[in-house]
Amino acid sequence: MFDSLSDRLGGVFDKLRGRGALKEQDVRDAMREVRIALLEADVALPVVRRFVDRVTEKAIGQSVLRSVTPGQQVVKIVNDELIETLGGDVTPELDLAASPPVVIMMVGLQGSGKTTSTAKISKLLKDKQGKKVMMASLDVNRPAAQEQLKVLGEQTGVATLPIIAGQQPTEIATRAMQAAKLQAVDVLMLDTAGRLHVDQQLMDEMKAVAAIATPRETLLVVDSLTGQDAVNVAQSFAGEVDLTGVVLTRMDGDARGGAALSMRAVTGKPIKFAGTGEKMDAIEVFHPSRVANRILGMGDIVSMVEKA
């Protein structure tokens, strides 16, 4: 299903590339295909619109149409603009420049991968940066959610806050802060319960936790399989807490991952990590260029252009 699309896109770009001269209409036809590619990759519609407008404007510029290889230029503009929209080729680091314990709070929809990512990032900080890390689960909703983090702590060798049944998230946050201070922890990772962006009660709870723990980083954990709802999710979470970045999970799947583009465009915050599996070391820094190719489903085409 997706292959035929990338074939089709390839065909359009081949046609563009093979031509000496290009008319504005040729560019617009190509952009229609790009639009479909983006939508099938689940890039959010408002983001698609803006993107296509911007690229069209650049591509019908006189210098492009009159150049020797206009088709290639258009392909390059699409690719470059995608990478740019995804955050450019810089690698955003976690900001840990605060007095310890530096708090990192993980938030997001149900099942997006918060708990798993909490443990992965903790392991990364411990192993790669030699930090003393503690994890605490504030999830009192989902059955066995706190046990899940505890097991992951045992697997990764990261300390977890002891579980006390019956405590509310804000109480756990307060206790976690105290324990982290007492034990001279460098980084305190707070895993929270999944919540829908329309659930005001749970959104308020998240804000109350943030007020207690004053996180240096608040990371929105998003499933790369997310569809058009990405815009609502990004806007709502960004409207409630000061997001500092995004973690995109399940990048090991075969989804095109258009949510990456939507997230970045809507929140303006960098994608700091990509989750690439269920194992504790399956986490990577986010590579905009790889994801750009994936969104268009045309990695080979882009490399062809770059070679030419």
Add this chain to the structure above:
Amino acid sequence: RKTSERLSGNLAGIVGGNRLTDAQLDDLEDALIISDLGPRAAARIRERLAEERFERDADERAIMEVVAREIADILRPVAKPLDIVAFPRPQVILTIGVNGSGKTTTIAKLAHLFQEQDYAVMLAAGDTFRAAAIGQLAVWAERLDVPIVKGPEGGDPASVVFDAVKDATEDGTDVLIVDTAGRLQNKRELMDELAKIRRVLGRLNPAAPHDVVLVLDATNGQNALAQIETFKEVAGVTGLVMTKLDGTARGGVLVAAAEQYGLPIHAIGVGEKIDDLRPFDPDLVARVIAGIA
């Protein structure tokens, strides 16, 4: 919101003709795309609407009603509850899907539903992989007061499900619902494991699993189609449940799924609680997708 605003703006501009203008059709198509129908299914529905004749004073609502009707026509044939009919008992329901889609929670909700219908239910903790997955299902089993068959964490899921079929058969249980670990459909090895679980289920009772339910997350976009495609091929999916329709995701991908695969849709999940499972009502879901419910 914006789409509908623009839509009524455009509608105000109709003077003669009782077909929709291109601008109106564009807006309708956009509204469908925002509901996750995907560009192709949206374009197909647009074509059908282009043929439609409207009252001269049709407002936005009237037009969206027609959209909902078109969608309901597509969804109606696939609406089919999960009935307990297997003889001999138990009816074995295998639950599968990608990570975090809502399998375990849906199992608890289904168990509750079947209990209310006076069936004896048993659960099998076939996810031995994810941290505390067994514990999660065990908490639900305890709350529901239904028996659960489980093995050690990290153990072989196939042996757990084998034991479960044996126990459920001996106990005269009506329904055995099997949980499995989440897996992305492009993971060859994990998909093979699923095929193996399926085979083992059939060893004691050749008719098992009677149902293979794929749990889809409504917030997922077009990848849901790839999920259906591969899980169907590897594990013989017999029906779908869509979860997380209590948010703003509209699950429009079900329209494309119904057109392409025609698999029964059994129920929808609308929350995290035990009674947050609803029968799949095609007319209601169609209205949600059209944005008028």
